Amino acid sequence: MTTSDAFISIRSVSKFFGGFRAIDDVSLDIGQGEFFSLLGASGCGKTTLLRMLAGFESTSSGEIFIDGQPMSEVPPHRRPVNMVFQSYAIFPHLNVQDNIAYGLRKQKLPVARRLEMVEEMLDLIKLSGYGSRKANELSGGQRQRIALARALILRPKVLLLDEPLGALDKQLREQMQLELRALQRQVGITFVFVTHDQEEALTLSDRIAVMSGGRVLQVDTPAGLYEMPKTREVASFIGNMNFFRGTVRRNGSAMAAVETEGLGTIPIPVEQITKPDGAPVQVALRPEKFALSATRPDGTLAVEGRLRTAAYLGERSHFYVSIEGKAEPVAVSTPNISRGLDRADSQSGQALWLSWSPDAIVILDTD
Amino acid sequence: MAETSLSKSRTARGAPRAFGARLTRYLRRSETARGYLLMSPTLLIMTIGIVVPFIILLVISMWTRQGFSFDTTLTLANYARAWNEPIYGALLARSFWISGVATVATVALCYPMAYYVAFHVHRNKMMWLILMTLPFWTSYLLRVFAWKVILGYEGVINSGLSAVGLIDAPLAFLLYSPSAVIITLAHAWAAFAILPLYVSLEKIDKSLLEAATDLGDGPVARFLRITLPLSMPGIIAASFLIFIPTTGDYITPALLGGPDGAMIGNLIQVQFGAVNNWPMGATLSIVLMLWIAALALAFLLVTCKVQERIA
Structure with missing residues (x-):
């Protein structure tokens, strides 16, 4: 994505709280209609960045553009964005209908039209008939939807969501994720979504920015982030990952390989690696990319190991396998296609073979 | 029970x-x-300390004075007098006017202070509150006398103004007038307004204010639509806490009010003292009580209606 067609453009933005650097030179482009997530552990700066988009925090340096307009001089109540707060911030002295219509007051609409719009929103969030309920008569999920409706009724160019599902229980959260995603497609508004839950970010987003220490580590699609993390930090934040130290081996320009501790020499397509011969690299492999077998499988890369521990998790099982040349055991995750953990090779100390396909490996920038 | x-x-x-x-x-x-x-325990004290004396008061109010003693036949004659003789109504109206103005002034002046501490002070909030209630650490009488010194004929304001040359003769209207009573009451009861106002403002979730801003409200609209309605319980509590006791106050008007600043409390006091007409005093006390109850009810109804309108 280039700067020119970016709908939200964050240009070299930093934010200091006293001497603390909350946001460290962040540049991001978000496209129109995109479901974009800011993902990171608490304190990584994701909420600060969101609040800067809303206008509740000023930028210490840099500029934010929304739809081509610089935002630094625009106060929060004049920005073309609306926010869904983590606490939902439902006005306790107003009923559902007045909460949803709150922002319409400025538009000086006839009362009938306003009610009609509120009814449409109630319909959209599947709460028709709840208009006269008081805020304290609502459940968490209902409050969340009303906060959403209250923002969406204003047709903002961008909807900002600050961990809106964090307070819900697991089942409701999963249901709301689906609804949120469907709603976003339906209304076509750009969503910027803050979460610390990587699974939620993967499920919902078109693209995700992984943040840490006020910086953006990587911006990519969910699959891109999961399958091709650039750094060890990103790789370990999203899902589980096995890391191996390796050395680049080049043989002219046709072939390249990585000599990896424990896994031997793995051939790599030349274009995947820019490092010169002999350079140290980090090699990463997801636990589910390994296959386990009792005997050496034919035709794939494989290495023999010894089972340390096995855990049955229902839909899948986790194994920790020691291999020669690597101190920590390798984590392996396999789907339980057959019933239960009834494998003959699941006893501790059992010898077994690990195999993987060479295109499953990830070469990380060393850090 | x-x-x-x-x-x-x-x-x-x-x-x-x-x-x-x-x-x-x-x-x-x-x-x-x-x-x-x-x-x-509270119920017991309430019964002994309030219900029983109230019944006694009610009974006395239906007696009449006979020379130096009381005629204990029950009659509503005192109530008829209180209703018919214009002096009682006039004093009652003036009491409500003075304490009403004092209440409005106190709440209006204390609201910004409570607002400031609730929203703009982040450290040592307790210290700020204690400082604001500092005048309360001295006796009520002392505070009233202090205002006498400030407002007096040769008091701080008059001598200051004449020293600067702004006035030739001292301003006579400062002391012994309803305005002196209003100023003194507003100052003396400030702490009773600040604390409930502070509590109600402090309770407001800051994200509600951000949400209102986010939904397009400027500072004024946000204050009128969110902060004010949500702090209404504090405003109502503060108003009651000031209005009810100040209506019956007699120290401040006695010391600072002069003839034009006398209030119903002074009249009640005189009935139980110099005039020795306890039944009339009791009657006036009950009439005052009924009026306060009626006004409080009306005030509550009006604020409810206004709140609905704002929403």
Whole structure:
């Protein structure tokens, strides 16, 4: 994505709280209609960045553009964005209908039209008939939807969501994720979504920015982030990952390989690696990319190991396998296609073979 | 109460141990009974200290004065007098006017202070509140006298203004006037306004203010639509806390009010003192009480209506 067609453009933005650097030179482009997530552990700066988009925090340096307009001089109540707060911030002295219509007051609409719009929103969030309920008569999920409706009724160019599902229980959260995603497609508004839950970010987003220490580590699609993390930090934040130290081996320009501790020499397509011969690299492999077998499988890369521990998790099982040349055991995750953990090779100390396909490996920038 | 005594009389016939056990079981089961048990000391004091004296007052108000003693036949003659003689109505109206203005002034002046501490002070909030209630650490009488010194004929304001050359003769209207009473009451009761206002403002979730801003409200609209309605309980509490006691106040008007600043409290005091017409004093007290109740009710209704309108 280039700067020119970016709908939200964050240009070299930093934010200091006293001497603390909350946001460290962040540049991001978000496209129109995109479901974009800011993902990171608490304190990584994701909420600060969101609040800067809303206008509740000023930028210490840099500029934010929304739809081509610089935002630094625009106060929060004049920005073309609306926010869904983590606490939902439902006005306790107003009923559902007045909460949803709150922002319409400025538009000086006839009362009938306003009610009609509120009814449409109630319909959209599947709460028709709840208009006269008081805020304290609502459940968490209902409050969340009303906060959403209250923002969406204003047709903002961008909807900002600050961990809106964090307070819900697991089942409701999963249901709301689906609804949120469907709603976003339906209304076509750009969503910027803050979460610390990587699974939620993967499920919902078109693209995700992984943040840490006020910086953006990587911006990519969910699959891109999961399958091709650039750094060890990103790789370990999203899902589980096995890391191996390796050395680049080049043989002219046709072939390249990585000599990896424990896994031997793995051939790599030349274009995947820019490092010169002999350079140290980090090699990463997801636990589910390994296959386990009792005997050496034919035709794939494989290495023999010894089972340390096995855990049955229902839909899948986790194994920790020691291999020669690597101190920590390798984590392996396999789907339980057959019933239960009834494998003959699941006893501790059992010898077994690990195999993987060479295109499953990830070469990380060393850090 | 009725439930507890009923269960007691039913269980009293049994063995004492069984009675204790049954009472415990009853209390565990019935939330109402537990509530009354918790309230009972207060309830006792309320009965002895308020209900009984009130009944006495009510009875006295229906007596009449006969020379130096009281005729104890019950009659509503005093109430008829209070209704018909214009002096009582006039004093009552002036009392409500003075304490009404003092209440409005106090709440209006204290609101910004409470607002500031609630929203803009982040450290040592307690210290700020204590500093604001500092005047309360001295006696009420002392504070009233202090205002006498400030507002007096040769007081701080007059001598200051004439020293600067702004006035030739001292301003006479400062002391011994309704405005002197209003100023003094507003200052003396400030702490009663600041604390409830502060509590109600402090309770407002800051994200509600951000949400209102986010939904397009500027600072003024946000204040009128969110902060003010949500702090209404504090405003109502502060208004009641000031209006009710100041209406019947007699120290401040006696010391600072002069002839034009006298209030109903002064008249009641005189009835129980120099005039020695206790029945009339009691009548006026009850009339005052009824009026305050009516005004408080009207005030509550109006604020409810206004709140609905704002929403």
